Amino acid sequence: xxxxxxxxxxxxxxxxxVMKGVILGICPQAxxxxxxxxxxxxxxxxxxxxxxxxxxxxxxxxxxxxxxDSGVGSKRKIIAASxxxxxxxxxxxxxxxxxLADNPPQSAVIVENSAYxxxxxxxxxxxxDIFAPVAAYLAKGVALKxxxxxxxxxxxxxxxxSRASVEKGKIIGSIVAADRFGNLISNxxxxxxxxxxxxxxxxxxxxxxxxxxxxxxxxxxxxAAHQSPVAVIGxxxxxxxxxxxxxxxxxxxxxxxxxxxxxxxxxxx
Amino acid sequence: xxxxxxxxxxxxxxxxxVMKGVILGICPQAxxxxxxxxxxxxxxxxxxxxxxxxxxxxxxxxxxxxxxDSGVGSKRKIIAASxxxxxxxxxxxxxxxxxLADNPPQSAVIVENSAYxxxxxxxxxxxxDIFAPVAAYLAKGVALKxxxxxxxxxxxxxxxxSRASVEKGKIIGSIVAADRFGNLISNxxxxxxxxxxxxxxxxxxxxxxxxxxxxxxxxxxxxAAHQSPVAVIGxxxxxxxxxxxxxxxxxxxxxxxxxxxxxxxxxxx
Amino acid sequence: xxxxxxxxxxxxxxxxxVMKGVILGICPQAxxxxxxxxxxxxxxxxxxxxxxxxxxxxxxxxxxxxxxDSGVGSKRKIIAASxxxxxxxxxxxxxxxxxLADNPPQSAVIVENSAYxxxxxxxxxxxxDIFAPVAAYLAKGVALKxxxxxxxxxxxxxxxxSRASVEKGKIIGSIVAADRFGNLISNxxxxxxxxxxxxxxxxxxxxxxxxxxxxxxxxxxxxAAHQSPVAVIGxxxxxxxxxxxxxxxxxxxxxxxxxxxxxxxxxxx
Numbered sequence: 001x002x003x004x005x006x007x008x009x010x011x012x013x014x015x016x017x018v019m020k021g022v023i024l025g026i027c028p029q030a031x032x033x034x035x036x037x038x039x040x041x042x043x044x045x046x047x048x049x050x051x052x053x054x055x056x057x058x059x060x061x062x063x064x065x066x067x068x069d070s071g072v073g074s075k076r077k078i079i080a081a082s083x084x085x086x087x088x089x090x091x092x093x094x095x096x097x098x099x100l101a102d103n104p105p106q107s108a109v110i111v112e113n114s115a116y117x118x119x120x121x122x123x124x125x126x127x128x129d130i131f132a133p134v135a136a137y138l139a140k141g142v143a144l145k146x147x148x149x150x151x152x153x154x155x156x157x158x159x160x161x162s163r164a165s166v167e168k169g170k171i172i173g174s175i176v177a178a179d180r181f182g183n184l185i186s187n188x189x190x191x192x193x194x195x196x197x198x199x200x201x202x203x204x205x206x207x208x209x210x211x212x213x214x215x216x217x218x219x220x221x222x223x224a225a226h227q228s229p230v231a232v233i234g235x236x237x238x239x240x241x242x243x244x245x246x247x248x249x250x251x252x253x254x255x256x257x258x259x260x261x262x263x264x265x266x267x268x269x
Numbered sequence: 270x271x272x273x274x275x276x277x278x279x280x281x282x283x284x285x286x287v288m289k290g291v292i293l294g295i296c297p298q299a300x301x302x303x304x305x306x307x308x309x310x311x312x313x314x315x316x317x318x319x320x321x322x323x324x325x326x327x328x329x330x331x332x333x334x335x336x337x338d339s340g341v342g343s344k345r346k347i348i349a350a351s352x353x354x355x356x357x358x359x360x361x362x363x364x365x366x367x368x369l370a371d372n373p374p375q376s377a378v379i380v381e382n383s384a385y386x387x388x389x390x391x392x393x394x395x396x397x398d399i400f401a402p403v404a405a406y407l408a409k410g411v412a413l414k415x416x417x418x419x420x421x422x423x424x425x426x427x428x429x430x431s432r433a434s435v436e437k438g439k440i441i442g443s444i445v446a447a448d449r450f451g452n453l454i455s456n457x458x459x460x461x462x463x464x465x466x467x468x469x470x471x472x473x474x475x476x477x478x479x480x481x482x483x484x485x486x487x488x489x490x491x492x493a494a495h496q497s498p499v500a501v502i503g504x505x506x507x508x509x510x511x512x513x514x515x516x517x518x519x520x521x522x523x524x525x526x527x528x529x530x531x532x533x534x535x536x537x538x
Numbered sequence: 539x540x541x542x543x544x545x546x547x548x549x550x551x552x553x554x555x556v557m558k559g560v561i562l563g564i565c566p567q568a569x570x571x572x573x574x575x576x577x578x579x580x581x582x583x584x585x586x587x588x589x590x591x592x593x594x595x596x597x598x599x600x601x602x603x604x605x606x607d608s609g610v611g612s613k614r615k616i617i618a619a620s621x622x623x624x625x626x627x628x629x630x631x632x633x634x635x636x637x638l639a640d641n642p643p644q645s646a647v648i649v650e651n652s653a654y655x656x657x658x659x660x661x662x663x664x665x666x667d668i669f670a671p672v673a674a675y676l677a678k679g680v681a682l683k684x685x686x687x688x689x690x691x692x693x694x695x696x697x698x699x700s701r702a703s704v705e706k707g708k709i710i711g712s713i714v715a716a717d718r719f720g721n722l723i724s725n726x727x728x729x730x731x732x733x734x735x736x737x738x739x740x741x742x743x744x745x746x747x748x749x750x751x752x753x754x755x756x757x758x759x760x761x762a763a764h765q766s767p768v769a770v771i772g773x774x775x776x777x778x779x780x781x782x783x784x785x786x787x788x789x790x791x792x793x794x795x796x797x798x799x800x801x802x803x804x805x806x807x
Contacts, residue, residue, distance in 0.1 A: 014305050017305065033562070035556075036552050054559065062559070124503065125504030235660045280572075282588070
């Protein structure tokens with residue numbers, strides 16, 4: 001009966017704490033784990049990536065509650081879904097796209113049944129009034145279908161670069177986030193790269209970002225020379241571009257959304 | 270058996286964690302929830318507002334332990350109180366004034382019985398040595414009266430603007446905090462405004478802050494035009510003044526303590 | 539079945555949360571307490587001091603898991619130890635030196651048995667893949683000796699100033715950290731000072747730091763005059779040098795590693 005929280009509420013205000021009060025009032029035996037409350041305001045990609053990288057490390061049955069929701073008060077929907085033994089509650093704004101990119105969830109509904117909300121629901125704090133109680137009721141065993149009508153996953157909002165695409169023997173992916181060290185994290189998964197290697201029988205890889213080439217996939221950051229770029233599979237399971245003792249974000253001048261290519265390696269000039 | 274913590278200790282140091290160690294040593298089944306450790310040093314109003322806005326969302330029986338206490342080591346008293354099924358432990362510095370403003374607590378004592386403290390008590394960290402163990406013992410079922418002598422709530426320190434006052438058909442309140450977005454939060458509650466509307470039979474309201482008038486009470490921040498001020502009932506249940514896509518704190522040049530008036534609305538010129 | 543976490547991972551990323559997911563998957567009844575995730579990257583002394591100051595306040599049987607580990611991916615060892623009824627898991631980089639300075643642990647092993655790791659182990663995130671599962675298995679009752687071969691504590695990495703030394707009637711210690719207020723924290727313990735007083739029969743003490751003398755040991759920070767330096771036993775049980783309403787770090791220009799002397803007090807000139 002675990003519930004994770006992922007928000008852009010920060011830790012200065014009491015918002016995350018109040019969500020826990022609501023959760024523990026409804027489901028006293030729940031255990032609440034903070035994934036992060038430090039998402040940049042509205043940082044849907046950053047949150048989606050963290051969620052995708054984190055949820056497989058939690059026990060089956062965990063409810064993952066993500067509130068990065070600049071549309072609070074508007075007509076955006078809230079989605080609850082079941083996927084691989086995990087439950088997810090999030091705004092319908094693409095936040096779940098990366099976590100559920102591999103295959104559509106077994107079941108998804110639009111959260112509409114106000115019997116599982118606080119009463120009244122404020123116009124400004126759905127984290128407390130809707131997300132927290134819904135996550136608590138899911139942890140308590142309420143069925144998805146009781147929360148609202150089923151929704152076809154095709155109709156749920158996706159993100160422009162929730163999946164890297166593969167074409168003609170190369171992968172075209174995107175940078176989805178930069179971390180505090182300036183490392184650039186892409187949506188190209190370790191699995192995507194393995195599949196590329198299998199298809200092209202490549203013996204090595206190279207990567208292209210912002211017109212610059214990075215030769216080879218390294219095992220860890222420290223495989224690169226001082227101030228040199230390096231491509232690694234980060235601990236989240238996605239291709240990351242880093243600069244040893246430096247910032248890839250500055251080195252490449254690349255921002256979330258930038259295109260990154262992976263392809264069989266040519267002989268180094 | 271929930272305990273909430275609200276301090277100005279920050280999260281860099283180990284202070285909040287050590288309080289939890291002490292609590293769980295005394296009451297292993299307690300669940301500890303952080304409301305915030307990011308209160309500005311000595312920010313009694315900020316903490317008082319957060320506590321007032323948060324505690325009703327926790328289950329009955331929760332112990333709320335607030336340590337914003339620049340008087341540590343001095344002769345300031347520590348108060349424990351029971352109010353509406355909740356327990357509170359805080360320094361006698363006004364921190365509880367806003368949370369318990371509606372009516373005096375059922376019971377309040379001066380925390381003096383060192384049998385419920387750590388031994389020895391340091392001169393500098395009462396959060397660990399007094400507040401944490403006292404909260405844990407309360408969660409464990411120790412009666413208030415065992416902690417020390419009863420105190421008349423009239424003698425407990427209040428704050429200059431713990432309640433807005435109503436006179437001659439208007440409310441005179443105060444700004445008590447600014448949040449990270451520069452929104453200004455007042456001590457005028459939704460209930461105060463409802464009562465004003467009932468008494469004056471006003472069909473709309475207006476607000477005056479720093480010589481500027483805000484017309485009407487809006488439902489949410491986005492009801493205002495770009496860079497314009499807006500008055501809303503925030504999710505905490507208090508009147509907030511915001512500026513759409515801007516900072517009310519800068520716009521009004523107002524600080525905690527500034528006077529804010531609410532009155533029946535005149536026709537807009 | 540308490541587990542504490544102490545890392546330099548920060549709270550923006552999901553790393554600490556993921557460790558908790560791993561822990562609770564292995565040992566669902568564990569309670570996880572954050573000591574701090576705000577250690578400066580690689581801040582071994584800062585972490586070691588926090589751990590030394592914190593662990594005695596936790597119940598016996600607590601597992602303390604500290605990951606400040608710039609050597610991740612290299613050949614540095616991981617140590618697990620049992621000491622005074624507490625368990626510790628940390629890199630072999632000196633982090634445990636201050637906490638276990640008084641006497642060697644009852645038992646210490648090199649953590650090598652991958653049966654208690656996640657599989658696979660990444661090259662970059664041992665907190666998730668090794669430290670979290672090992673801490674969880676210890677909390678679950680796995681014996682130290684099952685984690686790997688015993689190691690002689692003499693072979694475990696210590697730190698240059700993990701203990702103050704006593705010679706010819708004075709104590710030569712070191713500044714090991716500065717806190718957010720600029721207070722300088724030393725490795726001279728209250729016990730060291732008591733022992734000095736007993737040996738020298740001193741009636742007062744004085745301290746020398748960066749060529750400046752501080753006369754007398756005070757009870758709390760506020761015993762000093764405005765902008766004046768003061769020596770106190772901080773709440774962590776170690777000698778601290780502070781400046782009233784100022785920063786000792788700036789006042790003395792002292793950094794971690796600076797030498798501090800404690801000796802019987804001379805008459806004040």
